Amino acid sequence: DAGVTQSPTHLIKTRGQQVTLRCSPKSGHDTVSWYQQALGQGPQFIFQYYEEEERQRGNFPDRFSGHQFPNYSSELNVNALLLGDSALYLCASSFGVIRLGQFFGPGTRLTVL
Amino acid sequence: AQTVTQSQPEMSVQEAETVTLSCTYDTSESDYYLFWYKQPPSRQMILVIRQEAYKQQNATENRFSVNFQKAAKSFSLKISDSQLGDAAMYFCAYRRRNAGGTSYGKLTFGQGTILTVHP
Numbered sequence: 001d002a003g004v005t006q007s008p009t010h011l012i013k014t015r016g017q018q019v020t021l022r023c024s025p026k027s028g029h030d031t032v033s034w035y036q037q038a039l040g041q042g043p044q045f046i047f048q049y050y051e052e053e054e055r056q057r058g059n060f061p062d063r064f065s066g067h068q069f070p071n072y073s074s075e076l077n078v079n080a081l082l083l084g085d086s087a088l089y090l091c092a093s094s095f096g097v098i099r100l101g102q103f104f105g106p107g108t109r110l111t112v113l
Numbered sequence: 114a115q116t117v118t119q120s121q122p123e124m125s126v127q128e129a130e131t132v133t134l135s136c137t138y139d140t141s142e143s144d145y146y147l148f149w150y151k152q153p154p155s156r157q158m159i160l161v162i163r164q165e166a167y168k169q170q171n172a173t174e175n176r177f178s179v180n181f182q183k184a185a186k187s188f189s190l191k192i193s194d195s196q197l198g199d200a201a202m203y204f205c206a207y208r209r210r211n212a213g214g215t216s217y218g219k220l221t222f223g224q225g226t227i228l229t230v231h232p
Binding site for chain 2: 090104107
């Protein structure tokens with residue numbers, strides 16, 4: 001049973017560019033959440049997708065957008081990259097009653113130069 | 114807004130001994146979930162243990178147990194018989210329980226505690 005997978009593992013971009021990160025949820029999961037984790041900090045919630053709609057959003061600008069596909073996989077898009085967007089981007093999936101917790105992928109390390 | 118505070122940036126323990134990591138949270142909700150996650154250097158965030166706020170009994174998972182004090186809004190993690198593989202960053206997290214227990218809703222994390230295990 002595959003867990004949550006993310007691609008790519010690492011990514012280097014320059015300021016002003018756009019980036020797309022991808023996530024495949026754990027088998028049987030229907031909800032995908034995205035988090036940004038700065039070095040040495042706890043993850044910060046970006047947004048969550050369920051039934052292909054954005055259900056909840058954290059305090060992130062509109063430069064951060066996402067999408068969920070019918071197979072429950074998801075993309076995170078960031079436009080007009082800033083140096084401060086350099087971070088580890090984590091995807092988490094879940095299903096049903098949340099008491100089971102969210103299961104995280106290994107993350108994508110984004111470096112903006 | 115809910116907040117989660119981990120006041121210990123770093124902790125250390127000798128192999129085979131016991132260590133307790135602290136977490137406090139602030140919420141006006143009465144029904145919620147609390148979690149401890151472990152993040153080793155490999156970056157993969159792993160769920161260690163979870164607690165439902167409406168349950169008075171403290172959760173236990175093998176060597177990991179929690180001390181949940183709802184009135185004090187405290188949620189500490191005790192690791193018994195510490196092993197070298199327990200070395201990691203540990204995060205406490207909170208999630209409000211939605212009506213009907215639906216799956217969507219954000220996790221709010223603390224700042225993390227780096228645990229070092231000495232042989």
